Amino acid sequence: MNDHSSRTGQGIAVFLATGFYSGYFPIAPGTIGTVVAIPIYLALRFGGDLAVGIGFAVMTIVAIVSSSAAEEHFGKKDPSAVVIDEIAGMLLTMLFIPFSWKALLAGFLLFRVSDILKPFPGRRCEKLPGGWGIVLDDLVAALYANIAVRLLIFFHVL
Numbered sequence: 001m002n003d004h005s006s007r008t009g010q011g012i013a014v015f016l017a018t019g020f021y022s023g024y025f026p027i028a029p030g031t032i033g034t035v036v037a038i039p040i041y042l043a044l045r046f047g048g049d050l051a052v053g054i055g056f057a058v059m060t061i062v063a064i065v066s067s068s069a070a071e072e073h074f075g076k077k078d079p080s081a082v083v084i085d086e087i088a089g090m091l092l093t094m095l096f097i098p099f100s101w102k103a104l105l106a107g108f109l110l111f112r113v114s115d116i117l118k119p120f121p122g123r124r125c126e127k128l129p130g131g132w133g134i135v136l137d138d139l140v141a142a143l144y145a146n147i148a149v150r151l152l153i154f155f156h157v158l
Contacts, residue, residue, distance in 0.1 A: 013069035016062055016084055023081035031112055033083025037090035038104070049096050056091040060135065063088045067131035078126065078134050089115060089138035093145040102158045103149055110148045114141035 019033040044055040063084040093111040125136035152158045
């Protein structure tokens with residue numbers, strides 16, 4: 001690979017890792033990245049649970065790879081501009097949840113709280129190298145949020 005194609009590849013990785021550059025937003029980039037996930041989720045939702053599941057799997061792979069490249073680009077571990085992990089996390093939060101606007105809002109809020117609090121083993125996952133550490137802590141937060149949304153639905157709160 002020549003130098004130009006290497007820079008182009010890294011440029012694409014940074015574009016993806018920053019959630020189409022939404023991660024450069026100066027205030028709460030993680031929340032903005034989660035907002036970016038909503039239209040992606042809604043588009044996948046048209047294809048049903050299978051489409052959301054496949055979208056989540058693909059997004060997770062892209063997130064791990066692009067986040068690793070973005071760490072190199074920014075020269076630091078888990079740069080705040082990298083928000084593709086929030087996009088993958090929001091897809092997991094809503095995976096196999098029956099659609100409603102209330103469930104989507106609850107999922108959004110619960111995921112953000114869980115991502116900020118980093119419940120076990122989220123903090124440990126952050127210590128993993130490269131994109132693995134960037135993405136897996138968000139997936140842990142998303143699992144907690146998914147379970148919380150399911151409980152809210154089960155108990156007829158949503």
